[in-house]
């Protein structure tokens with residue numbers, strides 16, 4: 001039996017005791033899936049994953065992996081597997097990326113509120129981030145509970161949002177920061193359309209499905225759609241909906257991209273080395 005200790009009034013729990021690399025039994029994997037339904041973000045301490053172990057665990061827990069990442073469109077991963085996203089400030093020689101390096105510019109987009117892989121179809125479901133090298137200065141990630149944010153909307157607003165669709169594009173969110181793409185990259189990153197409110201089948205809860213990737217509301221004038229998206233982002237990221245995670249080495253955090261947004265917080269990345277690895281599963285039929 002796992003213990004779930006809640007870290008925020010609305011969501012997020014720390015789970016113990018478990019060694020995820022060795023975890024194969026169906027009951028415990030089910031307990032974790034149930035925990036994801038309830039808490040949307042689960043924190044596991046002291047999980048010394050290697051890259052292959054992390055990929056294997058992600059498949060055991062939730063099936064097929066997302067590999068059409070934005071980073072894959074702009075260059076090959078130094079890790080050699082596009083399902084394993086390199087969330088680090090390290091180049092292929094092991095040095096810290098220079099401030100003007102295009103890969104660093106691109107990864108700065110992770111500081112915008114977003115949900116992973118909303119710009120593809122099927123979109124991302126669970127993301128799993130493993131902390132390999134963490135500096136002594138704080139390197140934090142914030143998470144926002146998009147179910148609580150939805151629940152807190154007035155009834156008229158909920159009715160207004162019902163059936164709306166949004167277009168998500170990672171080229172759009174990066175362009176808002178001034179990052180430019182080649183025509184070929186844009187072609188690979190055309191984006192996808194998803195409902196603005198998603199019902200999560202296993203929990204039955206509704207969530208705002210927002211991200212900085214959301215570029216417009218389908219069939220609406222672009223400025224009007226962008227203003228609605230901005231208002232909703234502002235609503236959903238109020239302090240009462242947000243948990244801030246301070247990373248320690250060997251932390252492993254799983255979040256549900258259908259139910260949360262997240263953003264990286266700044267640190268002096270020209271000076272401090274930080275390495276994390278992310279694997280994201282696709283939102284297709286769920287394992288049971």
Ligand SMILES: [Fe+2]
Pocket residue numbers: 110114115116262
């Ligand atoms: Fe992310």
